[in-house]
Amino acid sequence: xxxxxxxxxxxxxxxxxxxxxxxxxxxxxxxxxxxxxxxxxxxxxxxxxxxxxxxxxxxxxxxxxxxxxxxxxxxxxxxxxxxxxxxxxxxxxxxxxxxxxxxxxxxxxxxxxxxxxxxxxxxxxxxxxxxxxxxxxxxxxxxxxxxxxxxxxxxxxxxxxxxxxxxxxxxxxxxxxx
Numbered sequence: 001x002x003x004x005x006x007x008x009x010x011x012x013x014x015x016x017x018x019x020x021x022x023x024x025x026x027x028x029x030x031x032x033x034x035x036x037x038x039x040x041x042x043x044x045x046x047x048x049x050x051x052x053x054x055x056x057x058x059x060x061x062x063x064x065x066x067x068x069x070x071x072x073x074x075x076x077x078x079x080x081x082x083x084x085x086x087x088x089x090x091x092x093x094x095x096x097x098x099x100x101x102x103x104x105x106x107x108x109x110x111x112x113x114x115x116x117x118x119x120x121x122x123x124x125x126x127x128x129x130x131x132x133x134x135x136x137x138x139x140x141x142x143x144x145x146x147x148x149x150x151x152x153x154x155x156x157x158x159x160x161x162x163x164x165x166x167x168x169x170x171x172x173x174x175x176x177x178x
Contacts, residue, residue, distance in 0.1 A: 003162050003170075012128045012144065013166030017109045019055060020084075020096050020122065021156060023066040023073055025115035026132060029152030042072050045152055051160030052080050054173045058164055061103060065095040067118055093121035113159055115139060115151055130159050 005013070024030050027048060033041035052062050063084035064077050070087065077085045084102075089095040092114060100110050108127035112119070115135030123129030123143050131143040132151040140146050145162075147155040164170035 003165050005162060005165055010166045013163050015109050016060060016111045016128060016163050017105055018061045018063060018100060018103060020063040020065050020099065020110060020112045022114040022119050023064060024068065025135060025151045026113050027152065027156060029150060040070055040072060043152060044076050045154055047154040048156035049080055051157030055160045055163060056081060058169045058173060060163060063099050065089050065092050090118050092119050093125055096122045096126065113156060
């Protein structure tokens with residue numbers, strides 16, 4: 001079933017040229033796993049990964065801005081062809097502004113998905129700020145949209161599909177698989 005968007009959502013999503021993502025709680029479920037040697041493991045959803053690839057194929061840049069530093073995140077970004085990766089960045093709005101400045105974009109051309117307080121300024125400042133149902137309650141109050149899917153369980157894919165739908169590109173993206 002394709003996403004049903006309100007006119008307000010269509011108007012906010014149509015100009016989006018950059019989707020910036022937090023990692024823990026958005027691209028993952030927020031759980032940190034540690035191996036016996038202390039290595040950190042993170043589960044990523046393949047649904048989100050394909051959504052990112054479809055969005056990039058449609059000409060939308062995808063970026064990751066995360067407060068933690070992880071070789072695993074760099075690997076996942078590389079696997080998905082995400083070139084804009086900022087790690088160890090607690091102030092997500094500063095990171096978003098850095099990336100959009102580099103790309104020559106205005107804030108209304110940017111979407112951001114985050115789940116916790118360090119994401120709030122970016123969520124409130126961009127053209128389309130989203131969160132996840134497992135995000136902090138205060139963030140959910142201030143986001144323009146809260147996904148149906150949990151973080152790490154298809155939430156990013158949901159927003160990717162919404163952006164593609166608002167641009168009139170979702171069905172074309174999906175028909176390539178028929």
